[in-house]
Amino acid sequence: xxxxxxxxxxxxxxxxxxxxxxxxxxxxxxxxxxxxxxxxxxxxxxxxxxxxxxxxxxxxxxxxxxxxxxxxxxxxxxxxxxxxxxxxxxxxxxxxxxxxxxxxxxxxxxxxxxxxxxxxxxxxxxxxxxxxxxxxxxxxxxxxxxxxxxxxxxxxxxxxxxxxxxxxxxxxxxxxxxxxxxxxxxxxxxxxxxxxxxxxxxxxxxxxxxxxxxxxxxxxxxxxxxxxxxxxxxxxxxxxxxxxxxxxxxxxxxxxxxxxxxxxxxxxxxxxxxxxxxxxxxxxxxxxxxxxxxxxxxxxxxxxxxxxxxxxxxxxxxxxxxxxxxxxxxxxxxxxxxxxxxxxxxxxxxxxxxxxxxxxxxxxxxxxxxxxxxxxxxxxxxxxxxxxxxxxxxxxxxxxxxxxxxxxxxxxxxxxxxxxxxxxxxxxxxxxxxxxxxxxxxxxxxxxxxxxxxxxxxxxxxxxxxxxxxxxxxxxxxxxxxxxxxxxxxxxxxxxxxxxxxxxxxxxxxxxxxxxxxxxxxxxxxxxxxxxxxxxxxxxxxxxxxxxxxxxxxxxxxxxxxxxxxxxxxxxxxxxxxxxxxxxxxxxxxxxxxxxxxxxxxxxxxxxxxxxxxxxxxxxxxxxxxxxxxxxxxxxxxxxxxxxxxxxxxxxxxxxxxxxxxxxxxxxxxxxxxxxxxxxxxxxxxxxxxxxxxxx
Numbered sequence: 001x002x003x004x005x006x007x008x009x010x011x012x013x014x015x016x017x018x019x020x021x022x023x024x025x026x027x028x029x030x031x032x033x034x035x036x037x038x039x040x041x042x043x044x045x046x047x048x049x050x051x052x053x054x055x056x057x058x059x060x061x062x063x064x065x066x067x068x069x070x071x072x073x074x075x076x077x078x079x080x081x082x083x084x085x086x087x088x089x090x091x092x093x094x095x096x097x098x099x100x101x102x103x104x105x106x107x108x109x110x111x112x113x114x115x116x117x118x119x120x121x122x123x124x125x126x127x128x129x130x131x132x133x134x135x136x137x138x139x140x141x142x143x144x145x146x147x148x149x150x151x152x153x154x155x156x157x158x159x160x161x162x163x164x165x166x167x168x169x170x171x172x173x174x175x176x177x178x179x180x181x182x183x184x185x186x187x188x189x190x191x192x193x194x195x196x197x198x199x200x201x202x203x204x205x206x207x208x209x210x211x212x213x214x215x216x217x218x219x220x221x222x223x224x225x226x227x228x229x230x231x232x233x234x235x236x237x238x239x240x241x242x243x244x245x246x247x248x249x250x251x252x253x254x255x256x257x258x259x260x261x262x263x264x265x266x267x268x269x270x271x272x273x274x275x276x277x278x279x280x281x282x283x284x285x286x287x288x289x290x291x292x293x294x295x296x297x298x299x300x301x302x303x304x305x306x307x308x309x310x311x312x313x314x315x316x317x318x319x320x321x322x323x324x325x326x327x328x329x330x331x332x333x334x335x336x337x338x339x340x341x342x343x344x345x346x347x348x349x350x351x352x353x354x355x356x357x358x359x360x361x362x363x364x365x366x367x368x369x370x371x372x373x374x375x376x377x378x379x380x381x382x383x384x385x386x387x388x389x390x391x392x393x394x395x396x397x398x399x400x401x402x403x404x405x406x407x408x409x410x411x412x413x414x415x416x417x418x419x420x421x422x423x424x425x426x427x428x429x430x431x432x433x434x435x436x437x438x439x440x441x442x443x444x445x446x447x448x449x450x451x452x453x454x455x456x457x458x459x460x461x462x463x464x465x466x467x468x469x470x471x472x473x474x475x476x477x478x479x480x481x482x483x484x485x486x487x488x489x490x491x492x493x494x495x496x497x498x499x500x501x502x503x504x505x506x507x508x509x510x511x512x513x514x515x516x517x518x519x520x521x522x523x524x525x526x527x528x529x530x531x532x533x534x535x536x537x538x539x540x541x542x543x544x545x546x547x548x549x550x551x552x553x554x555x556x557x558x559x560x561x562x563x564x565x566x567x568x569x570x571x572x573x574x575x576x577x578x579x580x581x582x583x584x585x586x587x588x589x590x591x592x593x594x595x596x597x598x599x600x601x602x603x604x605x606x607x608x609x610x611x612x613x614x615x616x617x618x619x620x621x622x623x624x625x626x627x628x629x630x631x632x633x634x635x636x637x638x639x640x641x642x643x644x645x646x647x648x649x650x651x652x653x654x655x656x657x658x659x660x661x662x663x664x665x666x667x668x669x670x671x672x673x674x675x676x677x678x679x680x681x682x683x684x685x686x687x688x689x690x691x692x693x694x695x696x
Contacts, residue, residue: 007034007173014166024157036170037202038650041150045116048145048210054090056119056126065114071107083107093127112136147207167206174199184678193663201227220656229652230660235686237668238679240445247293251423253396255288255320276454277305283450284313294426297444300452301622302586306430310399311344313428318350318376322396326380329402331356331532338380355381358532392417399428433579461620462589466599466613475569475598476517482567483521483548489567491551492584494575511551521548528553563591573599574609578629581616
């Protein structure tokens with residue numbers, strides 16, 4: 001390697017890397033030479049010691065070397081190249097099913113060869129199937145590796161040997177470990193948290209010594225790996241804090257709190273706001289009055305009254321001359337919000353516009369035309385709100401419901417539609433998914449947090465029971481009884497597969513079964529494969545009391561509000577996580593009558609499933625359920641990280657490294673205060689494409 005390369009050079013500067021191989025490396029997220037150092041092995045081979053062929057045993061991997069005694073092609077069901085290798089202590093067959101003429105010509109009698117693989121017995125002789133091997137010159141016989149051999153995640157067109165070679169070249173550039181500029185964390189921070197320096201950690205994970213504790217490495221908990229995980233989590237935390245700081249320099253519309261209209265609105269409500277709702281409302285109104293953008297997350301359990309607070313915020317925005325956009329994750333939920341907001345704002349004369357992908361061209365064009373006008377309005381819709389041809393006349397407030405169901409880029413697309421002349425809209429984000437506070441501070445450190453920790457009066461807790469599927473007929477009798485009293489029931493069908501087609505099929509079969517079992521009652525069906533118009537028709541019929549039982553998939557998990565529904569039956573409940581079970585249970589208990597949730601399960605139950613069902617029986621507290629859910633499933637599942645759009649972690653793992661988070665938060669505050677120049681460098685190292693999060 002020449003002296004012109006640095007760790008910040010492009011990988012194309014490495015010898016042997018052309019444009020084609022550069023593209024291959026880019027697929028692995030490797031753009032700079034430095035990126036090779038953070039592309040970590042997922043396992044290791046112990047090629048530091050040779051094992052005599054005569055001492056091999058099945059079930060383990062070994063490094064052997066010997067002389068090729070015989071090599072020939074055998075024909076059968078599959079053509080294969082078979083070589084007999086001997087080292088004086090015994091012989092072994094090496095069997096290759098995929099081979100070239102070059103390999104065949106190289107493996108001639110008398111060739112010295114070294115192999116790594118797992119032997120197995122075959123007709124009295126050991127054999128290795130497709131071992132990793134290389135031809136040896138005589139002078140290298142007996143010379144083994146001085147460190148464990150890394151095995152990296154790779155892709156088509158990139159062999160392990162080349163990846164190891166490139167990583168070795170990157171390691172060579174680390175230079176003097178004690179003074180290497182690669183380490184961006186100050187010594188006092190490393191000492192406080194008992195972390196090794198970065199070059200030492202990188203050398204260790206890429207080239208562990210023979211005596212390394214491989215079990216720690218394989219589980220990702222070796223101190224060297226913890227050092228890297230700590231820094232990556234720190235970079236994410238710094239990115240969110242930096243993002244929040246940037247908003248202090250951006251202006252937002254000043255939305256006044258019109259106390260007269262607010263008092264009239266609250267007085268006309270058919271219910272009184274709880275103390276928790278009033279507290280959170282004041283926090284929202286205070287933010288809206290400021291000239292900098294509100295970034296607030298409102299977290300409240302199912303039925304705690306978040307929608308009315310969103311309606312008030314939208315009302316204040318419109319009175320101040322701005323538009324408010326309200327985005328929901330599904331059409332069913334968007335339609336429900338549209339109906340609720342129309343009802344709540346009925347006396348205000350403020351127009352409410354609905355936009356979704358299922359509208360006819362004529363209705364869609366009419367909605368788009370009204371949105372382009374700067375006239376104050378509340379616009380409610382799904383992801384259709386951020387499509388390219390959508391424009392807002394004067395967007396002052398963005399409200400996002402169940403934000404973890406949208407990708408960051410999607411939220412940003414809606415947000416940027418309101419950016420104009422260094423002014424951006426306020427953001428109000430709402431979720432009924434209870435998230436433990438420590439996890440909230442980590443994943444959403446750029447947001448202010450409000451919690452509605454009080455339920456409206458008159459809401460009695462839903463009583464929950466877990467019953468074996470064998471008692472299904474008893475449940476159906478209970479449905480007949482409550483429907484005979486003018487109440488309604490849900491029956492939710494779930495499958496372990498994530499296929500909407502399979503869930504829809506299961507729901508259709510259940511509807512047919514219940515129709516036969518309940519001939520005196522009206523049974524409806526709703527699932528995600530239906531057209532929006534059809535779903536809307538079914539939901540209106542159910543809300544109006546024209547259906548007694550609604551068979552559904554988990555499409556009704558959030559938002560559906562039917563006060564006369566008092567029984568929720570969840571089939572195969574053992575297959576769902578606690579948070580989803582809690583969301584589904586929240587669809588009942590919205591009226592004055594006592595409500596029940598039946599968790600039907602298929603025995604035998606696993607210990608985890610049994611624990612879940614017991615927790616559901618024991619409590620209705622969403623935050624307690626969230627904490628238990630995190631213990632059982634891990635924080636990544638609680639957040640639904642695959643849906644958040646948050647960047648994937650390269651080294652850190654939220655489930656495994658969760659206990660690092662409080663220390664990371666402390667370290668982030670320290671770095672910002674004492675070493676601000678290090679923050680951007682850390683963010684650039686771990687989040688090179690962070691620009692897509694610059695406004696969300």
